[in-house]
Amino acid sequence: MVNVKKYARVSERYTTKGISARTRIVAPKQRGPLYSRATFFERNCPLQFEPRDQFEQRQKKLEQIQALGHAAYPHEFRWTHTPAAIVAEFGKAEAAELEAKKVEVRTAGRIVSYRLMGKAGFVHLQGSGARIQIYVRKDVVGEAGFALFHLLDMGDSVGVRGHLFRTKTNELSVWVEELTFLSKAFLPLPEKWHGLADVEIRYRQRYLDLIANEKSREVFVTRARITQELRKFFDARGYIEVETPMMHPVVGGAAARPFVTHHNTLDIDLFMRIAPELYLKRLTVGGFDRVYEINRNFRNEGISTQHNPEFTMLEFYEAYSNYRDLMDLNEELFAELAKKVTGSTVVKYGELELNFGKMERLSMREAIIKYWPAEAGAAPTAEELAAVGGPTRIGERYNAWAKPAGAPYAAAKGVLSAGQWIGLLFETFAEAKLVQPTILYDFPTDISPLSKQKPDDPTLTERFEIYVAGMEVANGFSELNDPAEQERRFLAQIAQGGDEVPKQLDVDYIRALAHGMPPTAGEGIGIDRLTMLLTDSQSIRDVILFPQLRPIAGGAEESPNSAETA
């Protein structure tokens, strides 16, 4: 709980009532102890943030800046160079050259270091992802300009006009002739050389993370480049990008628990989508032969370093192709993407070096044979895995060893079909072994309700997944386009029951298939995980700007009247 009495006492000392209405700030709610309501005498800035002493102090400084004749919140600053542009253009220019040219620049940024030395001072401005030092002298900017300089704090935004030079220590700097106040920071920046280390604040107040941690900024710039390159890749191949509904009357397209929401006027429950798949395939029926969507999916499941309740997926569909065509396309896509984004097809990921230049291909049955633990006895053969009742026997044989040995146990929920056993065995001991980019193909039909069966073996489908660093990053298949078979599989799923399975038949999807869908291959790629791999991030929260976190206990619900009623 907020210590109301303490704040009330402080408030009497530092009243902010002289500040004009225009200086009000609108700020996000924070955890309880970090903010409170102003007292009756401080209506101009109703929310008070911690640290209070600086919050008050800096508001007073803004008043003084206004008293010097500056606007509290100027509307623009015309610049000629961003800090990054100065560094890029003149980073190598020598002192004599700069002196001769006397390059005039106007640039702006946020103050990230501030060193005042009597009648002069040095400041670093951060903007456009770079830093440029500025040098402010009293005898150059004048009495009024230097008074303004005195009232600046770390975190403030300023603009400067001046020329470039190099200091004694040879740092490229702006010799400031005119200083323009742009915006006041009432709250301090994160600590200056440890930066912002508190991961919770990094996620909750991402803006601070982006200011303080260059690595974090780079991750999100890279993320933007990834989606940009993906769009280029598909656009160049004749695809069109679409947006399909995020609110679905019937869940489908994946096995996952949905979020439920409600539409008031229609008075119906809607499901936040768990996959765009069924809508995108309706579009291939409609004649969009090559179509993709990059957007959010929502799954009401666990949160972990690899799972966020909302995550971004690229899904794409290509008519007249099959899953082999997609495998080839993926090899090209991953290699090209890695190269364009990181500069190399070999990418560092933690302790690993991932080679996107080449993808191993392995069928699911081969993976089980290959990664079968040697201690568990002789590995099963391909014939055993294909035999009637084979997978069940193999699963029981594995578990008979795993349980006493303390190895990962293949915990079957209820009675599993042969295909379910294959999938379970793969996940139990093989999946985590797929470190280098691997295309794992030929999934059992039982666990692939939307994939087309193999012509020579109806127990298997033409489906593959891509694994990297033990993580599933993509899932694609030759799309099942036989409406009768699709209906049979949906009904089998519904009969199977369980939270993760659709409970309702998507009749319109079957009808769409009944209008005839060309042979089509489709795939989904997890953009968050892909970004993790290409930015060397170990947690999905490091690649999602505002990851879902547990709400702050008490804080957000703090009574607006608590200070007044205390």
Added chain:
RNA sequence: AGGGGCGUAGCUCAGUGGUAGAGCAGAGGCCUUUUAAGCCUAAGGUCGUGGGUUCGAUCCCCACCGCCCCUACCA
């Protein structure tokens, strides 16, 4: 959900069963080429919360809360 770790000044961290420590940030002063600028002064803490043991708890014990990691479901 189960197991492990962490929680001390605004930040990063020391520390002790007997009145709480540093650096940085913030305030005041000096300083016209600094860059972790420097020097001087003062200020800043319900040691996560609640119980218990004790003459006395920030420290020991218990519970709870929050965050992180691992495992389970999942992409």
